[in-house]
Amino acid sequence: MSDFAVQRERMVRDHIAARGIKDERVLAALRRIPRHLFVRDHLRSRAYGDHALPIGASQTISQPYVVAKMSEMLEVGKEHSVLEIGTGSGYQTAILAVLARRVYSLERIAELAHQAIPRMRELGLDNVKVQVFDGTVGWSEWAPYDRILVTAAAPKVPEPLLEQLAPGGTLLVPEGSINAQRLVLYKKSARGEVRRKEGEEVAFVPLLGRHGWKADK
Numbered sequence: 001m002s003d004f005a006v007q008r009e010r011m012v013r014d015h016i017a018a019r020g021i022k023d024e025r026v027l028a029a030l031r032r033i034p035r036h037l038f039v040r041d042h043l044r045s046r047a048y049g050d051h052a053l054p055i056g057a058s059q060t061i062s063q064p065y066v067v068a069k070m071s072e073m074l075e076v077g078k079e080h081s082v083l084e085i086g087t088g089s090g091y092q093t094a095i096l097a098v099l100a101r102r103v104y105s106l107e108r109i110a111e112l113a114h115q116a117i118p119r120m121r122e123l124g125l126d127n128v129k130v131q132v133f134d135g136t137v138g139w140s141e142w143a144p145y146d147r148i149l150v151t152a153a154a155p156k157v158p159e160p161l162l163e164q165l166a167p168g169g170t171l172l173v174p175e176g177s178i179n180a181q182r183l184v185l186y187k188k189s190a191r192g193e194v195r196r197k198e199g200e201e202v203a204f205v206p207l208l209g210r211h212g213w214k215a216d217k
Contacts, residue, residue, distance in 0.1 A: 004036050007048035011035075015050035016068045023072040029098040030068055035061075037119055038089040055089045057109045059205055062151065066202060067092050073185060073199065074147050074172050076100050081142070083164065085135035086151035086207070090116030096149065097125040104128075104142050106135035108209060136209030138164045145169060153181045153204040158211035167192055174204045178213065 012030050021027065036047035038061055043053050052060040062070075070092070076082060076099040087093050087107035093116065096103045107113040110132045120128045131139065135150070136158040144166035150157075150173035157173050165171050167190045174181040183199035206213040 004034060004044075004048070008034065011048040011050065011064055015065055019065055021065075021068045021072055023075075025076075025099055026068055026071045026095075029071070029095045030064065032098055033091065033094045033123070035064065035091060037122070038091040038094075055112065057111055059088055059109065059112060061089045061091050062204075067095060069200075070149060070151075070172055070183065071095055071099065073183065074149055074170055076147050080146035081166075082147045082149065083139060083142070083145040083161075084149050084151065085138075085161070087113055087116045087130050088151065090119045090130070092149070092151055093128060093130070094120065094123060094125055097128045100127070100147070102127050102129075102142075104139050104145070105130045106133045106139055108132065108134055134209040136160070136207060136211035140164060148172070150174065150207060151204065152207035152212070153178065153202075154207040154212050157184065157186060158207075158209075160211060162186065162188070162194060174202050178206050179203070 036044045039047050039053050050063050052063045055061050080100045081102045082096050082100045084105040087105040093105045113130050113132045117130050138160040143164035146166050146169050148161050148171040153174045165188050169188050171186040175184045181202050185197045187195045208215050
């Protein structure tokens with residue numbers, strides 16, 4: 001077993017399972033996806049610590065526990081179509097790809113999207129589409145989606161994303177101020193009614209775009 005594989009197993013055991021993540025499919029996905037491939041070369045020795053790391057363009061790869069927590073809260077089934085807002089390095093994208101039937105991911109920063117795409121190919125994840133676009137308006141071409149995950153902090157949930165959520169679907173988004181947010185889960189009933197439930201406190205980079213924070217803030 002390689003050093004990275006040992007570190008990955010320790011990460012899942014000590015930072016994920018030990019903190020209450022119980023979904024076996026999520027734990028298996030975290031064991032499978034090599035996080036060190038999603039960070040810069042000089043940071044690979046820190047890839048399996050439970051912390052966020054810079055990936056360039058003032059963005060970060062989320063801490064492993066937060067990736068696991070959001071993946072578990074979203075309850076992604078293998079039959080689901082998922083929209084992800086904020087590809088970043090592609091680590092969360094890859095976890096979703098293991099869990100879902102299909103993943104559509106939007107990233108507004110071209111440099112990051114163009115780095116994430118070959119990582120998906122390298123890992124044999126052929127059920128992912130990545131597009132450079134303003135994620136706050138969603139991706140209507142492939143809507144509706146069974147699950148939507150927003151990986152940046154919004155002042156409130158972007159309305160186009162709720163519109164693109166399928167009846168019976170779930171959307172998870174960090175909502176709040178620029179500096180502090182809570183995970184908020186939206187569930188849409190079969191009749192189209194939406195229920196909102198707040199979860200734990202988090203800290204994400206801001207969601208910039210037409211229905212998010214303005215770029216000059």
